[in-house]
Amino acid sequence: MTWYYSIKQMLRSPVKSILFFLLAGGAAFLLALGGNLWEINREMLKEFEDIFTTVGTVEQKREQTETTKRWDAGKGEYSYYTYNKYGEWIQNEVLDFAGAEYILEAKQRPYFGALIEQKIRGTGNMDIMVAEVTPTVTGAADSSLPVRVERVLAGEIEEGEIIYICDHYGDDSGNYEPRKFQKGKTYIMGLHYNGIGVHGSRVEHIAAEERIPEYEPSNSVASSQYDLNGEKVYDAVEEAEEQESFDVVTEGFYETERGKRWLEMAKSQEYQFRTIPVEPVGGTKLLLPFYQNEAKIYKGRDITEAEYEKGKKVCLIPMELAVFLRKEVGDSLTLPLYYADYAPLVSYGYGYQSSLLNADGKLYPVFHEQDYKIVGIYKVTSALGNGDYALAPNEVIIPWNALPENVWKENIVKVSPMLGSTTSFQIPNGNIDRFMAAWEKEGVDGLEFKFYDNGYTQLKSGIENRKLMAWIFLVSGCLLTVMILLFFSNLFITGQQERIAVERILGRTKKQCALSILSGLLLLAAAGAAAGSAAGFLATEKAVQAAERTTEFDTTFSNTIIAQGKEEETNIKTAEQYSDWKTPALAGWAVLLSAAGISGVFMRRALKKEPLKILGKLEE
Amino acid sequence: MDVWKNECCGCVVTQRLRGMCMKRIEVKEISYSYQNKYQKIEAVKKISCDFEPGKMYAVTGESGSGKSTFLSLLAGLDCPEAGVILIDGKDLSGMDRDAYRREQVSVVYQAFHLFPLLTALENVMYPLELERVSRKKAREQAAEYLEEVGLEEKIFSQYPKMMSGGEQQRVAIARAMAAKGRLLLADEPTGNLDSENEEHIVELLKDLAHRKDYIVIVVTHNPEIAGQADVRITMKDGKVVSVNKQV
Numbered sequence: 001m002t003w004y005y006s007i008k009q010m011l012r013s014p015v016k017s018i019l020f021f022l023l024a025g026g027a028a029f030l031l032a033l034g035g036n037l038w039e040i041n042r043e044m045l046k047e048f049e050d051i052f053t054t055v056g057t058v059e060q061k062r063e064q065t066e067t068t069k070r071w072d073a074g075k076g077e078y079s080y081y082t083y084n085k086y087g088e089w090i091q092n093e094v095l096d097f098a099g100a101e102y103i104l105e106a107k108q109r110p111y112f113g114a115l116i117e118q119k120i121r122g123t124g125n126m127d128i129m130v131a132e133v134t135p136t137v138t139g140a141a142d143s144s145l146p147v148r149v150e151r152v153l154a155g156e157i158e159e160g161e162i163i164y165i166c167d168h169y170g171d172d173s174g175n176y177e178p179r180k181f182q183k184g185k186t187y188i189m190g191l192h193y194n195g196i197g198v199h200g201s202r203v204e205h206i207a208a209e210e211r212i213p214e215y216e217p218s219n220s221v222a223s224s225q226y227d228l229n230g231e232k233v234y235d236a237v238e239e240a241e242e243q244e245s246f247d248v249v250t251e252g253f254y255e256t257e258r259g260k261r262w263l264e265m266a267k268s269q270e271y272q273f274r275t276i277p278v279e280p281v282g283g284t285k286l287l288l289p290f291y292q293n294e295a296k297i298y299k300g301r302d303i304t305e306a307e308y309e310k311g312k313k314v315c316l317i318p319m320e321l322a323v324f325l326r327k328e329v330g331d332s333l334t335l336p337l338y339y340a341d342y343a344p345l346v347s348y349g350y351g352y353q354s355s356l357l358n359a360d361g362k363l364y365p366v367f368h369e370q371d372y373k374i375v376g377i378y379k380v381t382s383a384l385g386n387g388d389y390a391l392a393p394n395e396v397i398i399p400w401n402a403l404p405e406n407v408w409k410e411n412i413v414k415v416s417p418m419l420g421s422t423t424s425f426q427i428p429n430g431n432i433d434r435f436m437a438a439w440e441k442e443g444v445d446g447l448e449f450k451f452y453d454n455g456y457t458q459l460k461s462g463i464e465n466r467k468l469m470a471w472i473f474l475v476s477g478c479l480l481t482v483m484i485l486l487f488f489s490n491l492f493i494t495g496q497q498e499r500i501a502v503e504r505i506l507g508r509t510k511k512q513c514a515l516s517i518l519s520g521l522l523l524l525a526a527a528g529a530a531a532g533s534a535a536g537f538l539a540t541e542k543a544v545q546a547a548e549r550t551t552e553f554d555t556t557f558s559n560t561i562i563a564q565g566k567e568e569e570t571n572i573k574t575a576e577q578y579s580d581w582k583t584p585a586l587a588g589w590a591v592l593l594s595a596a597g598i599s600g601v602f603m604r605r606a607l608k609k610e611p612l613k614i615l616g617k618l619e620e
Numbered sequence: 621m622d623v624w625k626n627e628c629c630g631c632v633v634t635q636r637l638r639g640m641c642m643k644r645i646e647v648k649e650i651s652y653s654y655q656n657k658y659q660k661i662e663a664v665k666k667i668s669c670d671f672e673p674g675k676m677y678a679v680t681g682e683s684g685s686g687k688s689t690f691l692s693l694l695a696g697l698d699c700p701e702a703g704v705i706l707i708d709g710k711d712l713s714g715m716d717r718d719a720y721r722r723e724q725v726s727v728v729y730q731a732f733h734l735f736p737l738l739t740a741l742e743n744v745m746y747p748l749e750l751e752r753v754s755r756k757k758a759r760e761q762a763a764e765y766l767e768e769v770g771l772e773e774k775i776f777s778q779y780p781k782m783m784s785g786g787e788q789q790r791v792a793i794a795r796a797m798a799a800k801g802r803l804l805l806a807d808e809p810t811g812n813l814d815s816e817n818e819e820h821i822v823e824l825l826k827d828l829a830h831r832k833d834y835i836v837i838v839v840t841h842n843p844e845i846a847g848q849a850d851v852r853i854t855m856k857d858g859k860v861v862s863v864n865k866q867v
Contacts (some may be wrong), residue, residue, distance in 0.1 A: 009735070124671050499735060505695065505697070505727050
């Protein structure tokens, strides 16, 4: 009966009722649209936070320009070179500053040399040999000088073979004189293959097509050892070396300090052919080839964050090394690490150019050795794996924390300023500006930061704009809901005081009166809310379709880039895929509950008034 | 809810009021005050009087004399702060006042206060349906009441706005009759009517008292209506200053 009369009276004032229905629907529409868009964008940002990572690299700027000259024996003249030089090296510690908010802190990484049993073209330069030679003529090595190989201590060269040597490049002292060699004496030297490019009167009769190789002789057995502060470790042999033109092998030579070093040098060549590079990192994504999808895990899995953090003894190895060593995922790989090099591995190409002798003239001893479980095998794709940031051939990746900090401090063969390929970090997504602002406060010049976020910043900016739009809809919807409900509650409840009073006097309880007045109102509000939220849901799909068209490029780019460690391409969900009916339904319920709440307050106030007084006042 | 018909008067009442056929209302020294925005108003001060079925009472007095407040206390819309109203010897404040109002009291107003969006017939059906009379029966009974107050059938389907003042007041009285309360309170029932309609309405009220044994209490300024009542109660400043029985 209550519903019957309530709805009957509602239907007999159709204009008011339809207007209320439409406005309640409109409010629900705005709430559903705004709420759904807000939720979609919030979900997208949340998912992006999981998918995207922001990685930065640090490189010291070359601030000084310097010109140098080198004697070119081939041309018989000086060549001049201009290059950019580093100023004072900036220490890694400056990167530990307030406001950096690292996820993975910035560290300058060395790479380690690890010995394996098999001979492999790892870090070793196979073009360097150590041999005793005897010149066939006396003369200066200012052009190709023929020598006979008497004894090979290291390298791929035949004893008895005639080769040509030339002090092809001089230094920049400006008074360089090519060294003189005497026929009949035996010299020990390092021989660096200088390619096919012989020159000079002695070889003019030899046809170019016979391609006679030329070697550049070297006489250094000095150490290049550094300490952790980047200071050179004193080496008496190096200091005296400027006086040593060449070592002549005589009786008892190998018992001398330099003789012993030559034997160690020869041994170091053998080490180089059996050395593979091992890079300790805080996360695979810090290596740009992985971050940029130029390297992918194709078997097994990536090293997990927990494994990185706990320093588990696990590793990733390249496919070629796995084939060479006949290793599979799950196998163990022993890595005897014997030197650390802070210079970027790849910039040397395949060759190793530092001495493997420490300041005592001995080969570096193994500083750390343990077994690593192979959890993943990676593959470097196409030509993208090249460049300064590329992974080195046969490079093994291990967690930074897998070995004690600075355990390599006695085995540093080379140092370098911070470079993008060796110094990287991870910060929270969207934090680039804050990071840079905090860095600016440090007032340190000379470092260049580069950030990589796979387009997160652009995507986030687009999404933030959509969130603002959603926020406007949401706020408008809320305001409209409240205003409509206040207006219509006033119209339907306060404006119906007479009806309430009469119903009360006819004997209706307050509860029955409330039900009588509110049932029609709430029914209309429910219908309006349902229709509005359904329309809002449909409109959301249209809105996101339109918005998607404007951000298509961003997601396409990101889709291609993000598939870290996966063969298949990862697809970032489109906004439409996040849309669901829950938020619009919630918006509908919100309108209905607001209607119940606001009209309930009005009703309570109306019922507090004494009916006869109301009617008395109306009569006045 | 079960409904019952009282044997004495034929009133349909709820179980709580079963057997209760209003025979006498005794008002004993009741007082009532309320707070408006600025001050406390003592609207009714120690009023005492009795009401019996079969009589029409007129309560007269100037504006602000407490007539309407007295009426609302009799209707059970408020409880007196002091004193008691006894309905057949039972204290009204201890009764279910919603049920009392629904089953024992009917009120008629100067401005009719019909439901504007319900037809004349629906207005009269409304209290019947509140008593859970079936819709079909309510329709039949409502039509009978409307006929009883002298309205033609063509009026039944009209909305209040389409009717004259006299017709609207008749509908209001028919609705009061349908409510089955044996206490009919009328607050200036002819205030908006012309003299011809006024006469008809007063006759109708007297008829309810004398023929149907209602207690009819009319609050009025009109001395002519007051003159037609069986008992005239005059109020001033919240007090009853005279009670005159009229022949």
